Amino acid sequence: MVKEQRGASDPARTLELLWRMPGGASGREDSRRGPKQGLTVDAVVQAAVELADSAGLDALTMRNIAQRLGVTPMTLYTYVPGKAELLDLMLDFVYLRMPRGDRAAAPWREKVEAVARENRDLYDRHPWVATMSTARPPLGPGLMAKYEHELAAFDGLGLDDVEMDAALTLLLDFVRSVAHATLDTKAATRDSALSDAQWWEANEPLLAKVFDPARFPLAARVGSAAGAAHQGMYDPGHAFTFGLHRILDGLAHLMDRPR
Incomplete structure (x- = not known):
């Protein structure tokens, strides 16, 4: 992309x-x-x-x-x-114009997850945003309101200011990467006029001729299981949920460190 x-x-x-x-x-x-x-x-x-x-x-x-x-x-x-x-x-x-709910009394994991889902919704409504370079983002009232709102999800968790910014950046970069992959998947479907399942079905006979499961046993086993679970190469919903929970687990570990 x-x-x-x-x-x-x-x-x-x-x-x-x-x-x-x-x-x-x-x-x-x-x-x-x-x-x-x-x-x-x-x-x-x-x-x-x-x-x-x-x-x-x-x-x-x-x-x-x-x-x-x-x-x-x-x-x-x-x-x-x-x-x-x-x-x-x-x-x-x-x-x-992003919706910003008041979750001041919610548990920290719920607040951080809400930030991730708000940004995922942003990319769903405006897919072009995921293709924009934000190395030097516009320093306007929208960005400032967004940053203030999202930092609040990490406030009071025992992180210092640099860690709060880094944790938010990690979360937003993850959501952005899923949005990129989702756009790539949609583009592949649009350009080929085939869904992932249809594409695999069309290419399976050729793959069977060149792929040796005995030589690549892990790839054969894991790829088959993942393909069956996702009905294709990639499931954006699964990638988002799995990755988000791992980030939350990592933040929990960071907050539980000895001080």
Whole structure:
């Protein structure tokens, strides 16, 4: 899965847009002004998110967004300087709108599991997010609210601040990896027009000719058992549940260490 690189953007301008600063630190004109009465940065970003949700990032062009909004492509540049800034705004837009339940009184495992499931739901609603590079994420209100909410699940567990950040990063990286694998599985099914079960059925006769179970006994036994259990090479639901429980077990061990 190739990550979408957001490209170079003007950090000061991006922060102005993320925090909707009239005029902003650079003294530029308010980006929400424009030739179309009532059009806003939020409206442009929402249209872009809806387009990416329905057609993927390959379809995300200023021309296609403008067509959705009924304006000319040049009009959009009144609100957003370019695609790099727009992608930052889109990420922060979906982060800000993630459901965040109040689980202050819940057991710690339930709170941490809820964070994982909230992020998995995010990727289900917006698959394109899993393809975005977040090496330098947009430092907007959505990301800050998300980070604050998710850190709360690890607060009071006996971890120091660096460990809290590392534990959250581990959890989010795991959920992201499952989302990537899920996208790959869906893409393989779409491109081949075959489900995993159908693909294996079609290739089983050839595999039987070249594969020697006596030479690879573990691969034969384990692969057969896993394939039968998952009805294919990969089961995203099983991978998510199994991996999440192992992460929770590891955190429990960390919290029980001698101090």
